Amino acid sequence: MRLSELGEFGLIETIRKATPNGQGVLLGIGDDAAWVRCSSNSTLITSDLLIEGVHFDLQWASFFTLGYKSLAVNLSDVAAMGGRPSYMVVSLGIPAGFSTEHIQEFYRGLQSLASETGVGLVGGDTSASKRFFISVCLLGHARYGAIPRSGGKTDDDLYVTGTLGDSALGLELLKTGRGKEKRRHRAYLISRHNCPTARLKAGEILAKERLAKAMIDVSDGLLQDLGHICKASGIGAVVWQEQVPLSPACRSIAAQKGFLYALTGGEDYELLFSSRPRDRRRLERIQGQLGVPVTRIGKCQPSREGIKVIGPNGKPTDIAAKGYDHFKNRL
Amino acid sequence: MRLSELGEFGLIETIRKATPNGQGVLLGIGDDAAWVRCSSNSTLITSDLLIEGVHFDLQWASFFTLGYKSLAVNLSDVAAMGGRPSYMVVSLGIPAGFSTEHIQEFYRGLQSLASETGVGLVGGDTSASKRFFISVCLLGHARYGAIPRSGGKTDDDLYVTGTLGDSALGLELLKTGRGKEKRRHRAYLISRHNCPTARLKAGEILAKERLAKAMIDVSDGLLQDLGHICKASGIGAVVWQEQVPLSPACRSIAAQKGFLYALTGGEDYELLFSSRPRDRRRLERIQGQLGVPVTRIGKCQPSREGIKVIGPNGKPTDIAAKGYDHFKNRL
Numbered sequence: 106m107r108l109s110e111l112g113e114f115g116l117i118e119t120i121r122k123a124t125p126n127g128q129g130v131l132l133g134i135g136d137d138a139a140w141v142r143c144s145s146n147s148t149l150i151t152s153d154l155l156i157e158g159v160h161f162d163l164q165w166a167s168f169f170t171l172g173y174k175s176l177a178v179n180l181s182d183v184a185a186m187g188g189r190p191s192y193m194v195v196s197l198g199i200p201a202g203f204s205t206e207h208i209q210e211f212y213r214g215l216q217s218l219a220s221e222t223g224v225g226l227v228g229g230d231t232s233a234s235k236r237f238f239i240s241v242c243l244l245g246h247a248r249y250g251a252i253p254r255s256g257g258k259t260d261d262d263l264y265v266t267g268t269l270g271d272s273a274l275g276l277e278l279l280k281t282g283r284g285k286e287k288r289r290h291r292a293y294l295i296s297r298h299n300c301p302t303a304r305l306k307a308g309e310i311l312a313k314e315r316l317a318k319a320m321i322d323v324s325d326g327l328l329q330d331l332g333h334i335c336k337a338s339g340i341g342a343v344v345w346q347e348q349v350p351l352s353p354a355c356r357s358i359a360a361q362k363g364f365l366y367a368l369t370g371g372e373d374y375e376l377l378f379s380s381r382p383r384d385r386r387r388l389e390r391i392q393g394q395l396g397v398p399v400t401r402i403g404k405c406q407p408s409r410e411g412i413k414v415i416g417p418n419g420k421p422t423d424i425a426a427k428g429y430d431h432f433k434n435r436l
Numbered sequence: 437m438r439l440s441e442l443g444e445f446g447l448i449e450t451i452r453k454a455t456p457n458g459q460g461v462l463l464g465i466g467d468d469a470a471w472v473r474c475s476s477n478s479t480l481i482t483s484d485l486l487i488e489g490v491h492f493d494l495q496w497a498s499f500f501t502l503g504y505k506s507l508a509v510n511l512s513d514v515a516a517m518g519g520r521p522s523y524m525v526v527s528l529g530i531p532a533g534f535s536t537e538h539i540q541e542f543y544r545g546l547q548s549l550a551s552e553t554g555v556g557l558v559g560g561d562t563s564a565s566k567r568f569f570i571s572v573c574l575l576g577h578a579r580y581g582a583i584p585r586s587g588g589k590t591d592d593d594l595y596v597t598g599t600l601g602d603s604a605l606g607l608e609l610l611k612t613g614r615g616k617e618k619r620r621h622r623a624y625l626i627s628r629h630n631c632p633t634a635r636l637k638a639g640e641i642l643a644k645e646r647l648a649k650a651m652i653d654v655s656d657g658l659l660q661d662l663g664h665i666c667k668a669s670g671i672g673a674v675v676w677q678e679q680v681p682l683s684p685a686c687r688s689i690a691a692q693k694g695f696l697y698a699l700t701g702g703e704d705y706e707l708l709f710s711s712r713p714r715d716r717r718r719l720e721r722i723q724g725q726l727g728v729p730v731t732r733i734g735k736c737q738p739s740r741e742g743i744k745v746i747g748p749n750g751k752p753t754d755i756a757a758k759g760y761d762h763f764k765n766r767l
Contacts, residue, residue: 131478132584136517136585137482137512137513137585137652138480138516138517138574138576138582139482140478140517141479142477142478145477146474146475147462148473149469149471150470150472150525150558151469151470152527152559152571152573154529156563156564156565158566159564160563183469185468185469194482194483194573198485228481228483230483230484230571231485232485233490235567236565236567238569240527240561242483244481251462251469253463254466255467320468322468337466337467
């Protein structure tokens, strides 16, 4: 059915009916505002935009995937604070030609991840728009306090969860179409791009155990996000290229170039954090609980050292942060 | 300065520096998520989109005005629940040609209303976009419980705050340019369109005193928003056209047509609420505290009666809801 037949209020009613009223929701979709109970007064708020032609291309992103991913990237922000997500509102700018089925498919993707992570969809706004865009605002609570970007100190260790570069490589595979790479590697990398995993469990345990001092999620590329930690903490850092974790799929397909994806590609949604050297053993002991491997990739240095990447020969390489800036040109 | 020179992170830094870290804000703009203290666990969440070419036209909306209004419309939603606003995140899709000054002017407008109403700007997102759009998510707390749309009962009185139709008439004056109407009337109506007043005080007192049973803010036009209350409450309603409050400016400029603006024009951001007849005297007694006049304009009826507007001759008129639906054509 065309949205123009259903109308705005018909659409809202359709979304409302498909949305379970989660725990703590006193009034969900359909009033002037949602009314919810928050389980603590230590609240996290984050929001992310996804815009057609900027963040995604409908040629290779399905509506289900977009729904899933638009929540995932926000979950990742809550994970990077060491928090637990609770409620979200989702606003959509929808082009005239879209059908009701498109939007329902979007919400199915969103809801599949929402129910997996215990997040209640409680409201939002919809409007006609030239280009499709998605604006999500997610609340969470930081039961153990929030971990800022600014907590890094000289000589702290630097860790990252999971593997890096997969998402950027997956996007490239989507863009260039089928090549001669192995099908399972290809599928893996594309799924890392389409359906990234927010490291919620890892983030919360690191906060609970006070093991992460500065933390960020890798969305703009490792070096650029490390730059954010360094700037906020007033420090520099060194990264050992050989220690940066690559997936077998990434190693197989990108070979030498894999590190470039890992260091500068975006949208990994892994956690990058600093930890005190004296906590190394404690971190090792709880590793099994985090739900994802953790790798030590470098250390914090005095601010004057800047950010250096040490190559396999033990010398600094000339790889620099090449992350995405929305208003400057892509470097 | 062009945004392409400043860059996304430069812009965020500029906004951060211009934003006071309000009460309860543990971590504001610039981390993965904001971290705030909420003064009660009874939380309201609302969000609204404003899109260039749909909700506003840069030909007659200044950036300051857009900043002001994009918060005002969200405040109005919190007012309509009987709550008090607390924190907001603001996401912007910004066309390439915009200058830093445009965006700073936007935030000046936003901040002027934020500081007036005690709202802390704690985060958001920015991205390049073809068309300018604004997505605001506002939190609030409902200390006295939230007033839903669904609380209306047959025989309840219907009230509205302030005057209706001014905003729609103001927009028409903006579109048609200078006419021969009195300058002060013109200025008044345009200001009601550009800088609407969220009825926060009235909303909260009505909640505290348990005087409003169903409440909504008039954003889509009186009859359409009354329709929302009726649908949610399972009732009908009658509105006495002669009782609908018009401003002197509206009466002077629109004469007979004034009622049409008042009944079907949108963006008034006044409160429409139902109240029990036995509370009439109590409502009269506290009227002076609400910060805005309140007018009884009709009453709730059984659902089968639908929504009727009674004209000056005591007979039903044929005015029907003509509010805005984003996906259907404007009727």
